[in-house]
Amino acid sequence: MEVITYQCPNCAAPLEFNSETQKWDCKFCLSSFEESDLQKMQTQETAEPEESEQDDQEQTGQKCYFCPNCGAEIVTDESTVASFCTFCGNPVVLPKKMDGLFRPQQVVPFQLNKEQAKQALYQLCRKKPLLPRDFTDKAHIEKVTGIYVPFWLNDCYVNANLQATGERVSSWKKGDTQYTKTDVYALFRTGSFIYRDIPSDASKKMDDDMMDALEPFSFEELKEFQMPYLSGYFAQRYDVSKEECRERVKKRIEQSTKEKLRETCLHYTAVQVSSSSADIIKADSKYVMLPVWLLYTKYHSKDYLFAMNGQTGKMVGELPMSxxxxxxxxxxxxxxxxxxxxxxxxxLC
Amino acid sequence: MLKRFLTLSLTILLLFACNVPVGAVRADLPLGLGEIRIIDNADLLSEQEEKQIEEYGEQIAQETGLIVLIQTTNSTNGKEIRRYLADAYEDLGYNDSMPSIMLGIDMGNRELAVVTSIVSEEYFPVKKTNAMVDDVTDYLSDGEYQRAAKKFLDETYETIRNYGVKPVKEIVLISLGAGVVLALIVVAVMVAVHPKLSNNQVSASRYLASKVQMHEHRDQYLRSHTAAVKINSNTGGSSSGGRFSSSSGGHYSGSSGKF
Incomplete structure (x- = not known):
């Protein structure tokens, strides 16, 4: 199977995506390349297949590739589509794994580079005396990893209804007696909702709640997917279908429609929702890659995962306490x- | 490290507590006649009870050097109870320059007062007489007049006995309690500000593309009910205290309250 390393046409060193300039940089000769330059290079490479054709072999669900730079073995699981060579650190992209249905339609490129992610993490840890040293250690924070996580963006047309009981309370005083009158109403609400681009993470490896908490992403920054965006990052392809994801999306929609319909029950002292439901009439999904910085920590035999939105810098996760x-x-x-x-x-006494 | 720190801290604390002289300084007792007078005009005490209180109070008066007056009445003749008590004290031939403490009970208005001559105010500040009034009130409310008088005498004795004695044990215990509470608060604040990143899910409402199109918006009246609650007027009494003058212009201090 083909393994791509985007190499600098000047010095053949690996190219990595620079989230600040949104270009691809060579760290050795300091050259910088536009997306169009990389597309040209890719076309040439496809036309002239590389001499060192890569082999792949299956080993208990894992795939083995050879680094085009040093020839070392790169072992990845089924869903990994971009990684690094453990020996030479060369960023590699596995394009065949993104053929057909697995090719994302769009991508939000990283806006925050590793340095910014580390700085944000240092800031978070500053003056937090209960954080264990193992976590705040510079060497540990260095391990923060950029990863493109597969997401489904769901468009949904929804009909929802809500039934509730509303109470209006009025109070007055007469003599030495306080009177309280409660008027009870039955409330009925039905409405149509249109949702656009509700994200749902499509990777089994990622914690769903954590990925939901990383939102919002700004989808105005969505770009047409190009393989070179993955260079210099880890990336996963989806292993949760859009149908499976839609179940979670439906739960979120039910909560949202309930909130929205509840908001229309105005001028009541108390509103008690007795029932609510939401039906997705029509839905459409788009497969995209979204940028996330991750830091994994093991402290006192417990796993802690920290995540940062690679676009907005929003941080989520649990941090250990000493x-x-x-x-x-x-x-x-x-x-x-x-x-x-x-x-x-x-x-004083 | 933690164990070493705690051991060291406890050692320092114990050494410190042991080196502070317990009952360090004791002020001079009031120099006075040291006698008790009981004038039970309201007949609250039986003869035997009165005798018992007198004997008990005599000892206390002797030891403290105070003139102790317990006066009961059915009417203060329109006077404020503290002034009535101070006047009664002066009628007995005493004055405000003599160390004294008085308990007055007015059954007509169901009031009581603890008054001290101005020279004894140092021993019985208003805060103390307020507390004595509160403590005695409980017994008077229950009709236990002898126990009320005994409580008054006991508190008088304890106040003089403990005057000027530094309550080292209490100070250490209070400081320790305050230290523990402060430590808990600080640690709780640190735990609260410990970076707990919000893992709350963003509401899907954020992704609403347009306003909700309402198809049904109906409110149907079901029923009403009215509740009536009688408003209670506040009947609770509170004790008042401070300096005042007797009819003859003598200076006194004390507190009064209702029972």
């Missing part, structure tokens, strides 16, 4: 306060 540090700080404060309080108390 319990011994909390005890130490609490102990210092308690002892210092006791000593100072005792001295002060004796002086």
């Amino acid at each position: 319990i011994p540090k909390a005890f130490l700080i609490g102990g210092i404060i308690a002892v210092a306060t006791t000593i100072l309080g005792t001295i002060g108390g004796l002086l």
Whole structure:
């Protein structure tokens, strides 16, 4: 199977996507290339197949490729479409894995580079004394990884209804008695909703809730998918179908329609929703790649995953907390306060 | 590291607590006649009870050097109870320059007062007389007049006995409690500001392409019900206190309250 490394036409070093300039840079000769330049290079390479044809072999669900740069083996799983050679660090793209249905229609390129992601993480960790050192360690933060995550963007036409009970409460005073009158109403609401581009993560490896929390992405930045965007990042292809994803989307829509219809129940002191439902009448999905920075931490045998939206910088995840540090700080404060309080108390008494 | 720190801290604390002299300074007791007078015009105490209180109060008066007056009445003749009590005290031949403490009970208005001559105010500040009024009130409300008088005498004795004694144990315990509470608050704040990234899902409403098209918007009246609640007027009393003068111009301090 074909393995592509986007190489600098000047020095043959690997090219990586620069999220700041939105161009492809060679870190060795400092050349920079536009998308059109890479397309030309790709056309030439397709016309003249490389001499070193790559082999692939299946090993218990994993695929084995050869790095076009150093010839070392690159082992990936079925869904990985872009990675790095473990030996020479060469970024590689596996284009055959994105043929046909697996070729994304669009991509949101990374807007934040690794340096910005690390800086954001340092800022987050600053003056947070309960974070364990293992996490705030520079060497650990260096491990933050950029990955293109497959998403389905769903357009949905929805009919929804809601039934509720509303209460209007009025109160007045007469003599030494307070009167409270409650008027009860049955509320009926039905409406049509049109949703555009509701994202749902299409990778089994990614935590669905975490990916949902990374939203929003700005889909105005969506670009037509080109293979070179993946160079320098990890990337996964979808392994959750749009039909499976739509179940999760439906739940989100049900919640949203309920909220929206509830908002129309105005001028009531209290509203109790008794039932609500939402039916997706028509739906359409688009396969896209969205940029995410990930940092995995293992602390006290527990896994912590930190994620950052590669476009907006929004951060989600759980960060570890050092319990011994909390005890130490609490102990210092308690002892210092006791000593100072005792001295002060004796002086004042 | 943590164990070492805690051991060291506890050692310092214990050494510190041990080195502070317990009951360090004791102020001079009030120098006075040291006698008790009980004038039970309202007949709240039986003869035997009165005798018991007198004997008990005599000891306390002797030890503290205070003139102790317990006066009960059915009417203060329109006077504010504290002034009535101060006047009664002066009628007995005492004055505001003598260390004294008085308990007055007016059954007509169901009021009580604890008053002290101005020279004893140092021992019985208003905060203290307020507390004494509150403590005695509980017994008076229950009709336990002898126990009320005994409580008054006990508090008088305790106040004088503990005057000037630095409550080291209490100070250390309060400081320790405050330290623990402060530590818990600080750690709780640190835990609260610990980067917990919001993992809340963004509402799908964000992706609404247009306004909701409403097909049905109906509110149907079902029923009404009315509840009536009687408003309670506030009947609770509160004690008041501070400096005041007797009819003759003597200076006193004390508190009064209702029971």
